[in-house]
Amino acid sequence: MKFSGIITVAGMCAGLLTVAFSATAFAAVTPAPVAVASAATVVALNDCGLTADDVAQIGAIQSDPTLSATEEITKELAVRKQLIGKTISCAQADVQSLQKALAAAPVSGDAAAGIQTQLQGRLNDAAIFYTLELGKLNDAGISGSESIARDILAWRAGTYAPLLGQVNNFILWTGNQNLFSTAQTRMNQTQQAVSFFESASANTDLQNAFDAAYSSFRTAKSTNANAQAALAQSLPSDQSLLLIKQSLDALSDTYQKFFAVTDIIKTLLPQ
Amino acid sequence: MNLSDIFKQFKNIVPDAGYTEKSRRAILASPQTMAIRERGIMIFLRSLETGVALVLAGFFILLATGSLSGGKYLAPVQYSVIDPNGLHAEAQAIDIQIQLANLDYSTVTSTSESTTATATAAVRALIIKGTGTATTSTATSTGADASSTAPAPLSVDQALQALTQ
Known part of the structure; x- marks a missing residue:
């Protein structure tokens, strides 16, 4: 009886591991809910009451x-x-x-x-x-x-x-990082889907659309890293702010490219 | 009757039919014992069967989610890449952050540009009021004229500028 129990438990453990792995894989490909950027980025100055x-x-x-x-x-x-x-x-x-x-x-x-x-x-x-x-x-x-x-x-x-400018810029920059993480997850998913369709049947439009999104995202990440470096070096706040805005613009462009990719994928799915 | 005749009659002894049936049922209902070795093999196989069933269940779950590499079909979960609502929500969050960045930039710019001009205007208003001249002060901190009942608050820089004179 002890021996049978051990074998059963061993089999259950193997099954549970596979279930756990599949659950993890499922969670990994499902983007987490996007946290809306905090509206408290610009620190409001106190009203001194002097007139x-x-x-x-x-x-x-x-x-x-x-x-x-x-x-x-x-x-x-x-x-x-x-x-x-x-x-x-x-x-x-x-x-x-x-x-x-x-x-x-x-x-x-x-x-x-x-x-x-x-x-x-x-x-x-x-x-x-x-x-x-x-x-x-x-x-x-x-x-x-x-x-x-x-x-x-x-x-x-x-x-x-x-x-003041550098502190506000840093707070703004930290608020952006969640957006970049979400975009990375989205990029990984999109890459998997595009690879699947390309392996089934090569589609130039789809590949070009994905390459455009990938390039845009790469630019966004690079500019984001440059913004961090500017903040670390305490460069003038207008310089770091410009980099932050450029990274956000590139990220926004990436999502426009994501929409283009999904539009093409929708046409390839069986009706 | 001698003993040999009696022993020969023993061969004709048969059990009662009802008792026979009852005994047969009792024997058939009793647990069938096997050899120890056979019993061990059966237990092992049954346990293994349970474990394998669970492993197969997990395998099919993996297959359904498309987590196995080289899958030859688009798993249901990968359809999330074309989820329009999710994409729109993420894009909107970025737009909000862009607006915040522009707000930050414009706030800093307007503050630095207006500080000197409005601080000077506040000082001018101070001088005019101090001399009792009935002249409308040129400006207060936000450009409101002197006829406004609620004077606008001064910023820190504006107040300091006024107090340097």
Whole structure:
């Protein structure tokens, strides 16, 4: 009885393995549902709530005839510090929003993770910069506060704006990778189907249509890889963004070629 | 009657017909024993039969899914390559991502272009209001005129620009 049980189990194991293999093969050729790209790619900047009326308070104080010189300076300085402080806090909130969005990006692979870490480090530096500038405000006078505002403005133009572009581009790029994976699965399926039909009866139109789709997809993947390299090297954001857009355009073109292939296949199927 | 006559009469002894039938049925219903060796072979064959049946079932499943190489027919699952709904969904997802990329680009461009102009306009509005001149300010951050009841919010750069003066 023990011996018969062992033989039966061995036979069942062999059968289960083949069932499992076939199930795996079935799952592999069935494309996973496409996740729609996240609409949170462009990080929305926080509304600081400051208006021209707030800034106009300074002018009003300067032209108030009822204030003495000392009172005018004191009041103006207080308003300037309050406004600059509020502006810096708003800018810090922007950095935090970016950090959260970057942390939530669907990163896959060591190279992408490395870029993410690098960008996180630079955002941390930005947060520290704002904290230091806020600290300088405490002991600043009017001209000192103006100088702080100028320094922050210059830093934002020279350092923060490029970083913002690179972070947004990286988040956009990570969102594209799922599309490329899906397209690869689709390409593999299409190749199998085309090979089948070609082996049954050579069809020039079908082969040409497939070759066009394959070439387009190859271009898309190559441009996608170049975009990743541009992000890794911290190239200007307009360059990496251009590569990202070109890769997406090529991917879109690939799918137009897929449609052409399937149209031909439909004509070859038995009616 | 001597003993030899009695023994000869033993040859005529027959069982009762009913008892005979009953015994035959009992014998036929009893488990038939085989030789140990034959029994082992039968058990082995039956077990193997079960295992082989499962393997064949798996084989036919493989065959039906077309996972075997060199298949000479298009398996049902490969029809998914011509699934129009799936293709359209995937293509649409790409289009959405392209729109996001264009939005990103245009947002960065418009922000950088408008920052200097609108920040200067905000400063101009500040000066005009501060001097009490009843002149319509030239622009606020989004180009709304001074008569609008809800002043538009300033961006970080616009606020900083205004506070440098």
